[in-house]
Amino acid sequence: MGERNEAARSARKLAMRRKAQKRHSHFYERCAHWSFGCHGEAEPIRWHRERWILAGTALLITAVSGFLIPAWASAMRPDSVSTAHAVLPLALPKAAPEVTQAATVEDWHIVQVQPGQTLSDLFQSQGLSLTDVQHVVDQSGDAKALHHISPGQEFDFLLDSDGSLKGIRFDKDESNRSTMRFDGDKATVTAEAREVERREHVAHGTIDSSLFAAGNKAGMSNQMVLKLAELFKYDIDFVQDLREGDSFTVIYDDVYRDGAYLHEGDIVAAEFVNDGDRYTAYRFKKDDGSYGWFSEDGRPIQKSFLRIPVDFTRISSQFSAARMHPVLGLMRAHKGVDYAAPTGTPIHAAGDGVVKFKGWMNGYGNFVIIQHNGSISTAYGHMSKFGPEKVGQRVSQGAVIGFVGMTGLATGPHLHYEFRVNDVQRDPQKVTLPKPEPLPAAQLAKFRAQVVQPQLARLKTLDTNIKLAKASGTKRNDD
Incomplete structure (x- = not known):
């Protein structure tokens, strides 16, 4: 049975082969010599045209594949993305905490000088005594800066818990600050320069x-x-x-x-x-x-004499050879100038000199005479009260020698002022006052080169610019 089936399969295969050969007889006729079978004695292989074509085609396909496949693979490869590296904190063992001491903030009490206050007033306002004042003055090394204080100036006080003085700061001048610290009776003074x-x-x-x-x-x-x-x-x-x-x-x-x-x-x-x-x-x-x-010629602006020795509101009476006296009702000479001003207005010395007379003078009331040199003197009348100067004492120009009042023969508060040359009254508003002496030669040359020339040039430039601006404005208005 098996043999019969095997024979049947072999017969079918043979029939199919014959049928194929018959259908494709023309191909088999052309390519029969291509057979690699071992039918009979083998002949040496001969490279005919067809074999060369097949071999070349195979080589071409291999070369093209070797070039295209890597390129295609590279093109299809996704772009490389840089990997983000996260920095993670590592838990480290904690070190033993350091014991730090906070800086001590000192509590300085700042006090500003008010008009009329003295150094003692400032100390007393902080609960300090006059002994503290004297101790600071003695240890400061600059008593002048402490004796001459002015409104607006600041003093800083550092006090201990029991109210005692530990330190004080103050300005010695515009550019230097002085700090004093106390340790018992010992004082340490430091200076700080300020820009x-x-x-x-x-x-x-x-x-x-x-x-x-x-x-x-x-x-x-x-x-x-x-x-x-x-x-x-x-x-x-x-x-x-x-x-x-x-x-x-x-x-x-x-x-x-x-x-x-x-x-x-x-x-x-x-x-x-x-x-x-x-x-x-x-x-x-x-x-x-x-x-x-x-001035430009090197003479001091401050003249030897003030033209007017008081701040006044008006001239109530001019210098005159004959005028009706407001109290006596008689015609008589008025040998000075009356400057009306409120009672208590300070009266200043017109120039440097020596107090020659101070007291009551009939008609003038409280009266002061100052002798300036061998020939010139000035006189001041109707004062409400005198200044601190005494007879024979030397005074400087501008010093307060008294205050406006209406003592003597006066109908209202004013200063009666006289300018005398060899004891003869002259009109203070018209008398030619002596010119002060200029700077010494060496200083005068320095003054002209370093001050007058550059500043005068600036002033002239400013004047020119101002005139041009005015002229330009006038021209625009005319247009």
């Missing part, structure tokens, strides 16, 4: 109503306007002499300490034109270290 700078400003004004109005319009404070008037008070009566159209140009500075505004400074250079007359003032540091203000 101070001056920043300059320029102002120009024209008088149309008053000096203060013009100054404020130019950006100046009232205090700086007063300093300007103080400079030129020897030459200009700012109550009687000002004219509309008068002008001024001022270069002044402000003081800054440690970068913060401290206070107003001084006038560096100034020019004032009054009724056509030009006056100038320049600040100059002299060889002795002190500052002064001088």
Whole structure:
């Protein structure tokens, strides 16, 4: 049975082969020699054209595959993404905590000097005694800075828990602070330098109503306007002499300490034109270290005599050879000038001199005479009270010698002021006052080279710019 089935399968295969050969007889005829079978004796292989074609095709496919497959693989490979590395804190064993002591903050009590206060008042306000005051003065090494205190100045006090003084700080001057610390009776004093700078400003004004109005319009404070008037008070009566159209140009500075505004400074250079007359003032540091203000020719702005020795509201009576006396009702000479001012207004010495007379004088009331030199003296009448000077004592220009009142023959509070030359009264408003001496030759040369020339150039430049600005403004208005 098995043999029969095997014979049947062999017969079917043979029939299928014959059928295929018959259907594809043309192929078998062409390619019969391609057979690699071992039918009979093997012949050497001969490379016919077809074999060369098959071999070349195979090589070409292999080469192309070797080039394209890696390129395709690279193109299909996804872009590499950098791996983010996270930094994780590691728990480390804790070190033993260090014992730190917080810095001690000292509790300084800052006290600002008020008008009228003394150093003793400041100490008493902190519960300290006069013994503490004396101890500080003795140990400071600079009693002058403590004796001459001014409103607005600051003193810092450091007190112990029992209220005793541990330390004090104060400004010796603008640029130096002194600190004193106490350990029992022992004092330690240290000095600290502070940075101070001056920043300059320029102002120009024209008088149309008053000096203060013009100054404020130019950006100046009232205090700086007063300093300007103080400079030129020897030459200009700012109550009687000002004219509309008068002008001024001022270069002044402000003081800054440690970068913060401290206070107003001084006038560096100034020019004032009054009724056509030009006056100038320049600040100059002299060889002795002190500052002064001088005109262009090197003469001190501070004249030998004040033109007016009191701040007044009006002139109530001029110098006259004959006037009706307001009390006596008689015609008589008035050998001085009366300046009306409120009772208690300070009266200043017109110049350096010696008190020759101080007391009651008929008609004049409380009366003072100051002898300035061999020929010139000044007299002051109707005082409400005297200053502290005594007869024979020397006084400086500007010293307060009394206060305005109406003692003697007077109808209201005023100062009766006389200027005498060889005991003969002269009109204080018209008398020619002697000029002060200029700077010594060496200082004068330095003053002209270092101060006058550069500051004068600045003032002239400012004047030119102001005139050009005015001319430009006038032209625009005309257009």
